[in-house]
Amino acid sequence: MNLTELILELVLMPFVAFVIGLGMVLMMRKIAARLQRRVGPPLFQPLYDIVKLYAKRTQTSHGMVHDIGIVMAVGGYIAAETLLPMPGMNGIAEKGGLITLMYLMMVPSLGMALGVGQCANPNGSIGIGRALTAMLAYDVPFVIVVFGVAWHFGSTNLVSMIDIQQAGGISTWGAAQMPLLALAGLFTLHGMLGKQPFEVYIAPAEIATGPMVEMSGKHMGGLFVMQSFQLYTAAALYVTLFLGGGENWLFFIAKCFAVLAVPVSLAYLFPRYRTEDMLRLMWKWPVLVGLVGLAFVMR
């Protein structure tokens, strides 16, 4: 591949990811609305929200780190998208691989944590403390899944994982070969998204939305963009590891939305777990299922 093509891919991949992510935000809100017998927002509402937040006249900043935190949060995800293959575009996926992606996905979280910390609001700090604890909760089953998948495919290269699954058909998909790991992965995905019942770090009635408490205007808009990326990244990664990646755009987008619909639909049926309950849950069931799945993969 020549350099121009690669640079074009590096520009296109985050952009496409963002657009799909906006669609996912819409789907999430629609599902919530339907479960609560409401109509839900119109098609372009996520976009309107971002435009509104960026265009607000009152934009308060608590200092440089507050701003840079948002830059890191958005920038980190833009970089992460170039490591996650899309149909026809691999970006720099082969120069990084699964472990690099896993760690790069922590950079936006760190950025957000720095930005929130600078706001000097204890509700924000408590929220970040809880969010990082949540990461400790869901990342333990997640690394078990990562190990199992990488061992199964014999590589951490996401492109070669997709190639293997697409060459062999549905029976070679990660989900067919490693059903237990796929189940544990779905659990992890739910925790990673921070949706109910795992949203104790937002807890609006208790800590006034936690990390978002001092965010308004562009800062909130930045977090909205980050959420769109986050939804896409989590879903696309799951599709890559377990559902054969994207043969073409239609299948790819359909799979991504379908994967995301599972945790999002479940989310609104549950109350909220406390932090220690989330830890207990994540360290018990997905870890157990994941370890059993791992034992099957490595036998």
Added chain:
Amino acid sequence: MSLNPLDTLFLLAGLNLLAMLLIGQWRGAGWLATLFYGAQLLALFQFDPSQTIQHSAFSIQHSTLALNWQFDALAWLFAVISVAAALAASWYGAGEWLRKYTGSRRLLHSALAGNVLAMLLLLASGDLLTLFVGWEATSWAGFLLMALGGGSGQKPAREAALKYLVYAIAGAMALLGALVVLFQAGHSFGFAQAQASFATMSAPLLWSMVLLFLLAFGAKLALLPLHLWQAPAYSETPAPGAVFLGSIVGRMGLFALAVVLVKLIGIEHLADLALPFTFLSAQDLIAWIAVLTIILPTYTALKQNDARYLLAWHGIGQGGYMLLGLVLGTALGTAGGLLHMINYAATQATLLMAVFAVMHRVGHTDLNNLGGLVARMPLTFLALLLGIISLAGLPPMSGFVSKWMIYSALLQEGRPLLFVASVIGTLGTILSVYKLIHNLFLGQLRVEHEKIDEAPLSMLIPMLACGLFAFVTGAAPVLILGWVAAAQDSLGLPVLAYTLGGVSSPRASLDMLWVVGVLFASFGVGAVLFYGIGGKTQRIHQFDNYAGGHFLTGEMRYHYSDNFYAGLMHLIGGWYRGSFLWLESAIASGVSLVANAAGGWYRAVSPGFYLLAATTLLLAWVLL
């Protein structure tokens, strides 16, 4: 006669020590020492790390025993990092810091110079006897540096240093025991003879040798359960001492373990050595000790409320990663372990210098009584930020590259539990370093800190230089992977085939040049989106806020710091049982009981009886 680079190095280190002993009290002595370390670093770069072994002209011969010194690529690598750490530490403490220092300057400078000389002598050991001598010199020099903190009660430096001494002497006895056994087997202290003796040694004897060496060198590396002394001993010393101790001194244990376990015994031999009644080998046992050394001290760090202690506990944990990588024995794993030693030295030096800069300005490092300092010390904040990203092992810093290598090696070797356990250590590190930067630099600035200044330039330059080193070697690992590959070669390990940006293989590839390039381009796009689009942001004062319906004032503490991870501690808080403290105190009580009993008995019974008993026993032994 012309001096070879090794002799020049020893000469410079010796002259430095002499100068500091003579004129260490002088105000400019810190700068002179810094120049000496700079000269030593230059002398080191006169070597070619990939060259064959270079011998010193200096040696000591007595009957059949000889002490001789030589440098190979492994020793060179550790020497470069040691001297560079001393250079940074000395520079840091040479300017304004020294003017405020109330202790003895001569003692501080001489202790640092003595440590460097002792460590160079250890690293250059040409045989096991020289290694023992160097090991002892390093231990005592380290004690001197640790004891500088002095004090008691609230400042337990001296007690911690004494505790270290007990561990060091126990370790030395273990080492002596191992060397005696080895000499019995091969009638020589030479490396080649030791290698041959290990190859033919019976399993039980080899096991006891491995355990003795682990006891001897593991105490310095603070491997579990020999780790309790390190955090207080390293934290309480004056800033340059703490920076030097924290970044490299403990790693001498790693060097010695690399020489003995990898070069002399060999990883394959360890993998074949089965632990009786289990399915584990000696290699597995050491890997699990390393992983426990990663996890338990890291989660102890999470609970610290003093920034220096927090970093010192992480230092113990990071040593575990190095040993884990090394004991895997593969090209990728051992490269990761050795690379982590380099990366971590730069990272820890940056972090400690930033924390001690806060201490220099504010007077303490209590994480519950600080906050918001980014407004007053932005460059120190930047250094700490670089440091924590590297310590947590996230891109784009160098700490990520070495941890990536260790993870990938564990993956390729099919070690799932070790892999998961080492990632759990990394996750704990992320939690802990966020608490560090949050409680120091973010949030509400206290009223009494509103007028403090940024750290002085003499402290900022080495701090930022170390941070920059950790960044540049993260973006372009090729700069130091050559050193690592040469060290692997000198240990007789498979050598890592590296590329410009890291590693390229079908099973795991990493090109940091691209990853870092794309990451920074993305930050650029993020910045354009934030600053270029939408309304103009307005900076507001930290008290332009309200809590519970009241406006904020300076008297109202509005910074969340204590029990930072309350939810986590709710679950795992009960798991901190202080078992190792209990074990240590139980051993100490046991030993003191035996000592008291023996002393009491000696006083109770006439000494003449002992003389008679000893003579009778001696006669019996001679006759029978």
